Amino acid sequence: MGEDGPTIVTIAERAGVSIASVSRVLNGQSARPETTERVLAAADALGYVPNAVARSLKSRRTNHIAFAMADIGNPVYLAMVREIQQVLRAAGYRLVLHSTDADVDDELEVLRGLGQRYVDGLILCPLRVTSGHLAELTRAPVPVVVIGSVPDGQPVDSVRADSRTGVSLAVRHLYEQGRRRIGFVNGPVDTVPGAARDAGFRAALAEVGLAYEESRVEIGDFYVEGGARAADRLLARADVDALLCANDLMAVGALRTLREHGRDVPADVAVVGMDDTDLATTTWPPLTSVGLGSAERGRRAAELLIDRITGATARAGSPRQILVRPRLAVRGSSR
Amino acid sequence: MGEDGPTIVTIAERAGVSIASVSRVLNGQSARPETTERVLAAADALGYVPNAVARSLKSRRTNHIAFAMADIGNPVYLAMVREIQQVLRAAGYRLVLHSTDADVDDELEVLRGLGQRYVDGLILCPLRVTSGHLAELTRAPVPVVVIGSVPDGQPVDSVRADSRTGVSLAVRHLYEQGRRRIGFVNGPVDTVPGAARDAGFRAALAEVGLAYEESRVEIGDFYVEGGARAADRLLARADVDALLCANDLMAVGALRTLREHGRDVPADVAVVGMDDTDLATTTWPPLTSVGLGSAERGRRAAELLIDRITGATARAGSPRQILVRPRLAVRGSSR
DNA sequence: CGGCAATCTGAAAACGTTTACACAACGACG
DNA sequence: CGTCGTTGTGTAAACGTTTTCAGATTGCCG
Numbered sequence: 001m002g003e004d005g006p007t008i009v010t011i012a013e014r015a016g017v018s019i020a021s022v023s024r025v026l027n028g029q030s031a032r033p034e035t036t037e038r039v040l041a042a043a044d045a046l047g048y049v050p051n052a053v054a055r056s057l058k059s060r061r062t063n064h065i066a067f068a069m070a071d072i073g074n075p076v077y078l079a080m081v082r083e084i085q086q087v088l089r090a091a092g093y094r095l096v097l098h099s100t101d102a103d104v105d106d107e108l109e110v111l112r113g114l115g116q117r118y119v120d121g122l123i124l125c126p127l128r129v130t131s132g133h134l135a136e137l138t139r140a141p142v143p144v145v146v147i148g149s150v151p152d153g154q155p156v157d158s159v160r161a162d163s164r165t166g167v168s169l170a171v172r173h174l175y176e177q178g179r180r181r182i183g184f185v186n187g188p189v190d191t192v193p194g195a196a197r198d199a200g201f202r203a204a205l206a207e208v209g210l211a212y213e214e215s216r217v218e219i220g221d222f223y224v225e226g227g228a229r230a231a232d233r234l235l236a237r238a239d240v241d242a243l244l245c246a247n248d249l250m251a252v253g254a255l256r257t258l259r260e261h262g263r264d265v266p267a268d269v270a271v272v273g274m275d276d277t278d279l280a281t282t283t284w285p286p287l288t289s290v291g292l293g294s295a296e297r298g299r300r301a302a303e304l305l306i307d308r309i310t311g312a313t314a315r316a317g318s319p320r321q322i323l324v325r326p327r328l329a330v331r332g333s334s335r
Numbered sequence: 336m337g338e339d340g341p342t343i344v345t346i347a348e349r350a351g352v353s354i355a356s357v358s359r360v361l362n363g364q365s366a367r368p369e370t371t372e373r374v375l376a377a378a379d380a381l382g383y384v385p386n387a388v389a390r391s392l393k394s395r396r397t398n399h400i401a402f403a404m405a406d407i408g409n410p411v412y413l414a415m416v417r418e419i420q421q422v423l424r425a426a427g428y429r430l431v432l433h434s435t436d437a438d439v440d441d442e443l444e445v446l447r448g449l450g451q452r453y454v455d456g457l458i459l460c461p462l463r464v465t466s467g468h469l470a471e472l473t474r475a476p477v478p479v480v481v482i483g484s485v486p487d488g489q490p491v492d493s494v495r496a497d498s499r500t501g502v503s504l505a506v507r508h509l510y511e512q513g514r515r516r517i518g519f520v521n522g523p524v525d526t527v528p529g530a531a532r533d534a535g536f537r538a539a540l541a542e543v544g545l546a547y548e549e550s551r552v553e554i555g556d557f558y559v560e561g562g563a564r565a566a567d568r569l570l571a572r573a574d575v576d577a578l579l580c581a582n583d584l585m586a587v588g589a590l591r592t593l594r595e596h597g598r599d600v601p602a603d604v605a606v607v608g609m610d611d612t613d614l615a616t617t618t619w620p621p622l623t624s625v626g627l628g629s630a631e632r633g634r635r636a637a638e639l640l641i642d643r644i645t646g647a648t649a650r651a652g653s654p655r656q657i658l659v660r661p662r663l664a665v666r667g668s669s670r
Numbered sequence: 671c672g673g674c675a676a677t678c679t680g681a682a683a684a685c686g687t688t689t690a691c692a693c694a695a696c697g698a699c700g
Numbered sequence: 701c702g703t704c705g706t707t708g709t710g711t712a713a714a715c716g717t718t719t720t721c722a723g724a725t726t727g728c729c730g
Contacts, residue, residue: 700704
C-alpha cells in the first residue's frame with residue numbers, strides 16, 4: 001500500500017548513477033550507452049512515471065490551458081470546446097474547463113486565478129466585457145485569448161465572429177425570399193452578442209431598404225424557453241412573415257411557438273436561426289441558420305494561444321485580431 | 336516586463352520576517368498581531384498570489400480532477416460534464432477534460448497518465464471496458480470512479496445506469512399503447528451500453544410476452560446519421576408499429592427517416608428514445624424518452640470521487656456501486 | 671525578580687524535477 | 701609524453717511552497 005511511487009532518486013539508486021544522469025537519460029540527452037541502458041532498465045522495472053507537478057515547478061510550464069465560457073450546455077460553446085480540445089491535445093496540452101454560468105464575478109475570478117499559475121494560458125469567451133475584465137486582462141501573468149470583441153487598443157489577442165455580416169446575410173436571404181415583415185428575436189442587448197446582432201439587424205434592414213419597426217423586435221434570453229416566450233409576445237402584437245432569431249436555441253423555441261399558433265413554417269413565417277449548430281438539422285423543418293464559425297473560432301483561438309505561449313510570436317508582438325466569416329446554411333425553414 | 340511575480344520570499348523581505356512566518360500568516364495560523372499585519376500589508380501591496388504548482392508539489396494535492404469520456408458532443412456526456420463541473424467547483428476542484436473519441440488506447444493513456452499526478456482523481460466513462468482497463472484501474476495511483484459497469488470484485492467505485500429497467504419501461508409503455516411490432520435500433524453490442532440495452536430488450540419483450548424477432552433489430556452507431564440509416568434498413572425489411580432507439584441521437588435520425596418514408600409519428604410508428612436529453616423536447620413531435628439519469632450519474636460520480644479523496648471513506652473502504660434509476664418521459668412521439 | 675510554560679519565530683529540510691557548474695576520463699594531437 | 705578539447709558524470713542549487721524543530725520571546729506566578 002504505502003508504496004509511494006518511484007522517483008528519479010529511486011531509479012538513481014537502483015541504476016547506481018546520479019539523479020542528474022537519470023534525468024538526462026530520460027530526457028534523451030547524450031549519455032554513455034551503458035548508463036542509458038541501466039537507467040532505462042531501472043525506470044522500466046520500477047514503472048517510473050515522471051511527476052508532472054515537480055516538472056512544472058521547475059520548468060514553469062504546466063501544459064494545461066483553461067477555457068472559460070458561460071455555459072457548456074450551449075451548443076456554441078460546446079462546438080468551441082470540442083475544437084479547442086482537439087487542437088490542445090495535438091499540441092500536448094490538457095484542457096481545464098471553467099463554466100461560469102454567465103456570472104461576471106466568476107469570470108473575473110478565473111482571470112485572477114491565473115496568478116496561481118496552474119495553467120499556461122487562457123481562452124476566455126465572455127458574454128460581456130466589463131472594465132474589470134480589461135483591467136485584469138492587461139495584468140494577466142499568462143497569455144489570454146478572448147473569443148469575442150474587445151475594445152481596440154487592448155493588448156490582447158482576440159477572435160471574433162462577424163455577427164453583423166451574419167445578420168446581414170440572413171436578412172438579405174429573407175428579403176430575397178420575398179419576406180418584407182421581418183421579426184427579430186434577439187438576446188439581451190447588454191451582452192456582446194446581443195448588441196452586435198442588434199446593430200447588425202438595423203444596418204441590414206437599411207441595406208435592403210426596409211424600415212426598423214420597434215414592434216417587430218423582442219428580447220429573449222438566448223435559451224429555448226425564452227425564445228419561445230419572446231416569439232409568443234412578438235406574434236401577439238406584430239404581423240410578421242419571417243422571424244430571425246439571434247441563436248438556434250431561441251429559434252427552436254420560436255418554431256414551437258409558431259406551431260402552437262398554427263402558423264406554417266416556412267409558408268406563413270420563415271424562420272432563421274444563428275450559429276448553425278447541430279440542432280439546426282434535428283428540428284422540423286430543418287432550420288436555416290447563419291453559422292458564425294463557433295468551431296473555427298475555437299480552433300483559431302487555441303492556435304493563437306499556443307503560438308503565444310511557445311511560438312515565434314511569443315510574448316512580444318502586437319495583439320492580433322481574427323475575424324471569422326459567417327456562412328448562411330439555407331434549409332427548409334425558409335424556403 | 337521581467338517582473339516575475341512576488342513570491343513568499345519577496346513578501347518576507349518586505350515585511351522583515353521569515354518565509355515561514357509569511358506562510359503561516361497566509362494560511363491563517365496564529366501569529367503575533369504585528370507580524371500578521373505586516374505580512375498581510377506586504378502581500379497586499381505586492382499583489383501576491385500563491386503559486387499553485389509549488390503548493391501542489393509540497394501538499395501532493397492538485398485540486399484538479401479529470402473526467403474522461405468518448406465525445407463531449409454527445410448530450411449524455413455533456414449532461415455529465417455540467418453536473419460534474421458543478422460539484423467539483425463547489426468543492427474547490429477544477430475540471431480537466433479528456434475527450435477520447437471513443438479510442439480505447441486514448442482512454443488507457445489517460446489512465447496511465449494518472450501516474451504523473453497532475454490530478455487528484457479521475458472520473459472515467461468508458462464505452463467498453465477491456466482487460467487493459469481493469470489492469471490499469473487496479474494499479475491507479477489516485478482514486479478513480481467509473482461511470483458504467485465494471486465486473487464485480489473490481490476494487491473501484493462505480494455509478495451505473497439501469498439500462499435494463501430503462502428498456503423495460505420503454506417496451507412496457509409501447510405495449511400499453513397497443514404496439515406489438517416493436518423495432519429496436521441499438522448501438523454496437525460490443526459497447527457497454529449497447530450490450531446492456533440488447534439484453535434489456537430481449538428480457539423486456541419476454542416480460543410482456545412478445546417474441547424477439549431478429550429482423551426488427553438493427554444496429555446504428557449512437558449518432559444521428561447512423562440512426563437514420565439503421566432505421567432506413569429496418570423499415571425496408573420489417574413492418575413495425577414502434578421504434579425503440581438506444582439513444583436520443585439515433586431517435587432523431589429515425590424520426591427523420593420515418594418522415595422521409597411518409598410514416599406518421601406516432602400514428603403509424605411510435606418512437607421512443609433513450610437518455611432523455613435536451614434534444615427530446617426540440618424535435619417534432621417531442622420525443623418520448625427514457626431518462627437514464629446522466630446528470631445524476633455525473634453528480635453521484637463526482638461526489639463519490641471527492642469522498643474518496645478527502646472523506647471519511649478515504650482510500651480504504653470497499654468499493655461502492657451506485658445504480659441510478661431510469662425514468663420514462665412520455666411525449667408526443669408515442670401517444 | 672527568577673523560573674517555567676506558553677507562544678511565536680526563523681533556519682532548514684522537504685516535495686521531485688531540471689540544469690549550471692566543475693571535475694574526471696578519454697582519445698588525439700603536437 | 702604532456703596538453704588539449706571532448707564527452708560523460710556527479711554535486712548542488714534552483715523552482716515556491718509547507719512544515720518540523722529548536723531556539724527566542726513573552727507572560728505569569730511564586
